[in-house]
Amino acid sequence: MSEREPAAERERTSEKLVELAKRRGYFFQSSGAYGGVGGFYTFGPQGAALKGNVEDAWRDRFAVAEGNMEIDAPTIMPEPVFEASGHLDGFDDMLVECPECGESHRADHVVEDETEYEDAESLPIPEVEDVIAEYELVCPSCGAGLAGQAVDAFNLMFATTIGPGDSDPGYLRPETAQGIFVEFPRLKEYARNQLPFGVTQIGRAYRNEISPRRSIIRTREFTQAELEYFIDPEADEPDLESVADVEVTLYPASEQNADGGEEIRTTIGEAVDDGTIASPWVAYFLGVAKPWYDAVGVDMDRFRFRQHLSGERAHYAADCWDAESEIDGNWIEMAGFAYRSDYDLSKHAEHSGDRFTVFKQYDEPKTVERATVDPDMSYLGPEFGGDAQAVVSELEALAARDRSAFEGDAVEIDLEGETHEIPVEKTGFAVEEQTEAGKHITPHVIEPSFGVDRLVYTVLHHAYREDEVAGEERTFLELDPEVAPTFVGVFPLQNDDELEDAARDIAADLREAGLSVTYDDSGNIGRRYRRQDEVGTPFCVTVDYESIERDEGGVTVRERDSTEQKRLAIGELAETLSAIRAGDLAFEELGE
Structure with missing residues (x-):
């Protein structure tokens, strides 16, 4: 763990930068005439120009140079989208409420600010409650003790309604990614059903943060630049040779969990060879991102890739690495590089009934054995009534995954938690030879997801300079010409x-x-x-x-x-x- 500096020392440069940003038109809190609103910021003329230049640089590298498509999806989407994606059930932060003043705070932030824990977000809620009690942590607003207060899961989604009257529930998107995933059945046609292909999007996202703080580092409305890259996991491989020599600083989970664990300085090629980065695709995009961050003005001496610990990974991520920058002694996340496997497309296929697969043509037709069922509906109808079609679906799924289940006189299926026996002769079970020209596969997804606002803040912070010219003190921003407003x-x-x-x-x-x-x-x-x-x-x-x-x-x-x-x-x-x-x-x- 890095040495913790006094809070006042850590905030000194940031305070100067925030004052400069307001005075010179980079960014400032929104709705100031009405007292301001926490977690919402307006980019002024300089900030909007800098932000636009950063977005253009990202588009040039991750969309144009990589040959990927770009779309612009709505920021409000219907509730079923987020039921399928898992955001309604698993998109939570830890909330603790002060018993005296009633202020709500992110419990993991309270822990991180006042203890040696750097990644309290990865801890289970009971352990966070124990740490608060052990260290006798207090409310940041009024100083009242928080020991014994319950830590609750708080969903970050902004709810709304779509249409008048009996309106349909909807949500402001918490990430731009779902706008890409739900349109996959059409986007694959634009890609001519050929894997791999990528789809990018730059746009607004919304999260109802418990305690937005540190100006534009943690806000409730922000801009993301995301790439969803769809691959055939059995066939597609990245061009690792093109990034193999890129030097990186890594902070893998193994080092974070070890006593005295340290960052590792290596190359992308070496990190893949020794297993530090398990996914070659994630490694490829880390190798692409590192020199890009350098080009837009991130200080490479204050930059690293940190692997997520198992407890902090998003519900959809098989593995994830964050691009982090050092700001006044703290590390902040600027981007996440996640291997999302087939989670998203499979979930949307399951909930929508649409086809989220790509047909993969074989070089030559293949003759294969297929287990099929052709149930006797004159039996299933009277026996199961309205659940008959669900029974058919269960039989089809069982035949596909375990044909040995049909070897006896009866086959067992599970329907809404109840086990039912069906005579095999009524299932129409058979194993047939079929000639296939190809097969439908559900692509896996690699996701580099960039937080534009945090990157803008990092670029400004890393560019902040003070010197003396002709005996006069000077403040200047050493911005790269490519992104300077x-x-x-x-x-x-x-x-x-x-x-x-x-x-x-x-x-x-x-x-x-x-x-x-x-x-x-x-x-x-x-x-x-x-x-x-x-x-x-x-x-x-x-x-x-x-x-x-x-x-x-x-x-x-x-x-x-x-x-x-x-x-x-x-x-x-x-x-x-x-x-x-x-x-x-x-x-x-x-x-x-």
């Missing part, structure tokens, strides 16, 4: 009509070249530089009198991180800055 600021050196007209013309030319540009003529030039530094603008262009008095007089281009300045001809400005943004040219390579 604004790429270049354009300034006239002074408030002069001729300078301002030239600067506006340059700004228009840069926008036409596809660059995000801000124009600023307010205040002295140093103050304007500081404003752009603080929102993370990588470059500033200053138009001075030499720019307009001489042919090719040029402009001053200032780089944010080093504050170094260079002169560049106006005619070369758009092409040069575009090359820098694309990564084809470095600022240091420019002339004086």
Whole structure:
């Protein structure tokens, strides 16, 4: 376990960042005119631009580069969807209520904040109650003791109704994934029934968090970027060679459970070979994600993949690894990489009656033996009445899985908890040879699921810098040019009509070249530089009198991180800055 720092020390940078975010238009609590609403945040002009750039970068890597489809499904879905998915029964957090002030808190968070336990979410409820009593933990709001208070499971789903009158119950989706799964029967047609194929979605999800906190890290409405990758588990293999050499820091369950367990630094190829990562498909997407996180600005010295412990895995996950970033001494989850097996498609097939399979064509037709039943309905009808068809279904399922059950005079089936005997002669049981061109298979699913809001926060936090320039303290965001909300600021050196007209013309030319540009003529030039530094603008262009008095007089281009300045001809400005943004040219390579 990592060494725990004092809470005040851990929150120091985050407090500064949250203040900067509000002041400079990155994010702030929603509905402030009405006192604000916990767990809901508005992204301001800078934040919306940064968030959009992160989403575009994710789309380019996980949809376009991987050849996957993208859809946009509704955020409200009918109740049967979530009955099938298991969310109504198993999508809970642990709630403890203060006996004095009545405030509700996430019990696992109370434990994690005040003890050495880092993953209390993985503990069973009785053990969490024991830890609260053992450490004599208190209410974070009023300080009253919580020992002896019941810890209850609280479902996180937001309920609503669909339509007027006797409306149908519905829910705001807690993940974008179900919008992909329920449309699988149609999506497979778009994929020409060929596995493997992937479907992506970027959109809003909703969870009624017990105790939203830490600004946009834990909210009730958030954006997910998810990929559901459908595979034939018996035939499809990932291109591990392309990611085998990617270096990663892993924190497997075995190390988390061991005394003195530590993170492991290895490569994707080695982790698969030694069994640290059991699923090659999960390993592949970890290998794809690591360099992508690096590219958008996550500090790789504060990044790791942590395997879920058995008690914290979602009900659908056979295995799961989280991408985590370190924020002020704490590790936060940014993404989950889960092997969901055939859980989702099988559940939706069972509940909907639709076909959630793909027909797999054999290279050559095969002759196989099939156990079949053709029940005598003149017997089953009077004997079982309205349950006769259910009996047929049970007989068909039994014949498929255990034909030896039909070897005696009677066969036993279970119907709603009761055992019934049916004469074999009335079942029409037979074993026949059939020629098959292929078979229907239920694909397995690999799911990389990214939390966009948490990633935005991480990128900002990891980019936050303080230094001193010419004896003056400076705050700036060292954002990667690919995701920075604004790429270049354009300034006239002074408030002069001729300078301002030239600067506006340059700004228009840069926008036409596809660059995000801000124009600023307010205040002295140093103050304007500081404003752009603080929102993370990588470059500033200053138009001075030499720019307009001489042919090719040029402009001053200032780089944010080093504050170094260079002169560049106006005619070369758009092409040069575009090359820098694309990564084809470095600022240091420019002339004086």
